[in-house]
Amino acid sequence: MAQSKKWKESRRAFRRSLKNGWQTYKRSKIGLVGLGIIIMFVVMAVFAPFITPYTPYYTAPSVDIIRGDIYNITLQNSASWIYAPVGIMNYVTAPGANINLTSVLIYNDIGQVQIFPVGYNYTSQKILKIYLKSPTNYSIPKGITSLYETGTYMASFMNANTFIANSSRNFYILDSNLKVYRNFSLPFTIQEKSIFYNNPFIMPSVGQYSLISFSHGNETILYIFYNRQLNYFGMPQPIHKIPLAKLYINTSERVINSPLIYLNPNDVSNGYLNTSQIIIPTNNSLVSYGFNIKMDPGYEALGFNVPQVVSEPYVKWIVNYTDDHGQSYLPLSITYGYDWGDSPGIQSTVVVGTNTNEIIGYSRADGKMVYDKYFVVSNPSLKDYKLQALYPTNGGIIFAYATLGDRSLVALINPSKGTVQSNGTFYNVLEGALNSIPTYDVGSSRYITSTTAGDVYLLQPNMVINQTFSIIGGMKTPINGLGNILSYTAQMGYYYGTITNSGQLYMQETIGTNIAPLPPGKYPSENTYILGTDAYGRDIWTWLVYGSRAELVVGIVAALSSVLLGTFLGLISGFYGGWVDSLIMRITDIFLSLPGLVIMLILAASLGPNIWNIIFVIAILSWSGITRIIRAQVLSLKTRAFIDAARISGASKYRLMMVHIFPNVLPLTFLYMSFGVSGAIITEASLAFLGMGDPHAVTWGMMLQYLWTTGHVLDAPWWLLPPGITITLLSLAFYLVGRAFDEVINPRLRRR
């Protein structure tokens, strides 16, 4: 009760003096301006998360930063194109063919094909432009569900590109003008159409052979084609014996997945290509059929191996769907893998992904189980993902795909061990389910795949996401099959193509140029950067706002420490006098003579770049300025009568110093504190600029440092100007407050 009364009385008096001081302060316009600016920055600092759309650690997505070519066009009759695959063709046409070198091709199941030309500079070997506006239209038979370009692997003679297409009932070979060259009826009707499990299975050419198989029910038919067009004495010859061979297999059980085919072109004896296999997964077991291909003796004399006859398939081995514990499983996906050192085409391990999340490898030669591993990655929290499929990639590595909810786990499997590469660390998690077969692009060393979330991912060989592209408008067309990424030579650029949900054909360069720092504006990712971004894609406005926090803290703490230290030293020095005074003054002189910035830099370099070290360094080299002044003030106060009066009353020296003198020195202290904050802000900015700042701190000085070290001083004014302006403003504000406060405590200075 007594205490509260005492507080109330002293508060009343104190409040009155504050009010008087404020009246005087208010008269100074510059003081109000300064105070206003400071309040603005404090509000900024406090409400930072509410006034910035991002956090300081947010970097702009690739779609904003990487500026590659983007082409798009709305297709006519877009509804008919929405699921159409997109591909970039790169082939040499036969003379007279009117399909362009390097084009973009789309086809749909009502028999329409559009080919868009690509402008290409032969000398520099660079793509100039994709002409989406002027496609050439072609027709192919209706009902085509897949179209596959056979490529030009062995083109020593005239090369005619062939296309292989199938519908549910027919199987076609098209020439380079997409005209039907040969048509075969399939012995059965294929009804299932699935994106993942290619039906037919088209095996990449082995040597000069192409193999295509179709399965339905228990039946499987395998066609073997000879790719080359024979040219005898320089004259084009029609392709003989197409298909060169046909193999019909009727398993006892329903085929549940695409078979694997293995053809060894080097194992020739007795006119037969030996040891070929077709491995068919049925719903009961995995059956491996062996078969031989007999060469046509007529052409042997010419030096060509033309297979003519296929011997009847025989069962090589059967594997039951039982894992190594004796548990039965269902195979989800089988593929093949091979060790490095094997030449391509010699697949040595049949790898099965099961519904029990196991990866089981069987030796292709004899069906023995080589390994049975659980599909696990090194992060145990991802153990609940369910394996969905395995895909072969170039280089023999197997791409595994698992899902949990609406997220996908992708990982690379070592085919000879069955485990995720590199101790389970080559994995990543993507949003959405995969909706395209992951493809490995040799040229750019990236895996490309897409997900139902509408994103296209470029993954590095260790599964780290290299870039993400969001398809504006989402996409229905998967990145697959015909969508070979054009990457045979780096000069041509790297593109992917897709058709969006709204029927736009959309082509984008996957490896573009980094155009950060971005000028202010709206960007493809729907992000708006009101002040643009820096070279790392970080939003400038966000950094500006969050930076005010660090600036205020650094400025105030550093200034407060230095001013308090200086004041106390000045107090002691002035009050006690004698040797204490001499000592302190000597030390002060030395500190005053130290070249500030230079010593601060050495100290900062020694102590380490940490924001608290910076504060310490600034404080330790600023206190000496105020000590002299405080000491002078104390000396003059010491002689004043009220000190004598207090001394006569019996006050101890300590009491005299702290209770009587100190409050009279306080206004000076506050004054210099204000100037101190102003200086500390500039000093922090200077230290940061010279590389001694805290690299984890978000300050305006660091913004300028990044600007300087990334060399964008001359080309990013939106990055150069704002931090400097805010530094100037805040420093100026404290300076003005100090000047106005000076008028309050020094009535002399007031304008008459």
Next chain:
Amino acid sequence: MAEVILKVENLKKYYELSRGLLSFKKPDVVKAVDGVSFDLHEGEIIGLVGETGCGKTTTGRVVVKLENPTAGSVIFKGQDITKLEGDALREFRRSVQMIFQDPFESLNPRFTIFKTLIEPLIVNGIGETYEERVDLAVKALEEAGLKPGEEYLDRYPHEISGGQRQRVAIARALIINPKFIVADEPVSMLDVSIRAGVLNLMLDLKEKYNLPIIFITHDIAVARYMSDRILVMYLGKVVEEGPTESIIFDPLHPYTRALLSAVPVPDPERKHERIPIKGDIPSPINLPPGCRFASRCVYFQKGVCDVKDPELREIKKGHFVACHFVEKILSGEIKATREEKTKHES
């Protein structure tokens, strides 16, 4: 006979002027107070009068132990306070207080009146509760003529007038019930119209509490009004001492006579003979031997006045003078010379 509260014996205070590092001469000495003695009795007001630089303020400061003397002693309650330390010193501090010349300077500008007043209480541990202290403060203020006391408690010095400030200073001096007070020019910086009030207050307090006061002033008229006894000082020594009326109506020392004659008398009838003081007060550094007033005395006699320093001698009852030729001046044997003697300016 009233009791002797304070006894000052042969008080000396010399200051050495520092000459810096590279000097080989002996440092100069300022003899601010050079042998002052007096007694302070209970209930009496002594006036210490003199020009600027005569040492009266220094004497006052030594008596309250703001400074320590070079020689001599100040006896209070049987103890020589110049030698006091620690608790005894603190005890002494409770017994004496000082009122300063500049009322604004003597109050801490950052303290409220209340805080100023209770400072002596806090330091000396008087008053246990906050209420007690408030009471004491209010009482002191009202004693000093500031009514109602509560209203002044949370004002700041710059919010009240000069006269009020001095009253606060008086209140502060009284609040711990000192045994005597030293007042150093308490009204010189106040407006003339206010002086009377403050002086009368002090007289009242003296009456009420039998409080002895050492009243230091350069204004002899004020000294006359306030003091029971007057000591006239010049350049560190007491040149004349006696009861007020005796000094005023019968000044004996040439200096005193000159001082009094300089006071204007608002009576055109009264014959007024001005006795001049020649020249300026000499520098107190390195005084020449002999009587201090010699260089300005119109009765200067070479051979005596510049050789020997006169002692205080009782000429009339209770009335002491320090001059070689008092009697001869009174009798007219030595006349005032009117020539300006310029050689003794220093």
Next chain:
Amino acid sequence: MAGLARYYIIRTLESLVTYVIIVAVVFWLLYLYQPNPLILLNLNPQLTPSQKEYLANLFGFNKPLWERFFIYMWDMLTFNFGISYYYVQPVRDLLIQRVPRTLLLFGGATIIAYLIGYFVGTVIAWKRGGVLDGSNVVIGLVFYNMPVYWLGMIFIFLFAFQLHLFPLANFYDPTDKILGTVVGNNPPLGIYLLDVLWHTALPMIVLTLISFAGTVLLMRTSMLDVLGENYIDTAIAKGLKEKDVVFKHAARNALLPLVTSFVISMAFAIGGGVLTETVFSYQGVGLLFIQALGLLDYPVVEATTIIIALLVIIFNWIADLIYAYLDPRVRVA
């Protein structure tokens, strides 16, 4: 005058003592930075083993700490700085090359800033308010609170890059063309000086802008004090023209704080020169220092710190001497 001489002697002694103490402090600072400088020595592949040995002996790296300290003190005080790890040149040569450049830049800027201060400040005080006064305060304060390197970057962007009025960086550039002739590697003195001036111009302008506010304000305050004195009124009453009074009499008397402040400003400018020199790639002492710090070039870091400290002390000393000469009150220390 004896007082003055004595004061000079005392101040000189004090400055010497301060200098020696600072040299010692630098040693301990660098010890904090890298307690074992042999590591730094060995990091640099450009030094030959014999050079390394020479340096190790020169600085006493192999000896215990206190011995090293005394060797260091002796070396530094005799300006024996050794060889730079990075440039593989005697540090003294590097300093001799660079110190004049720094002095040119900062000296020039300070002189110009103070000249502006002198004239503008006088005029402002004379006119007592008005547009010039207010705008000076505002503009000057804004410039004063800008980070100097930021202003430098903006100026480089505007005047060097966009408008091509000044070169982008460096102290001089043999590929420059001055008055139609290419400067080349061994230019005649006149051409060389012109090229240097052209390169120095932009940083000097920036530095001047930053500091002119302070000098104008200082002169203005000082002038106002002087103009308020009675003798000015007397002079005007005597019939002297106001302009003469202001410029011939008042301004001269108001010079004192300006002169001492000028010398102290030089001290500060040199101490903070690192920033300006970095942003303009101006090969002076400051840039040498910061590069050496990054390169862990121990001898250069030591030497530049000490030289900069020495310059600061020298200028402070000169300021004290001038001030004592002009204001007798100071001598009674």
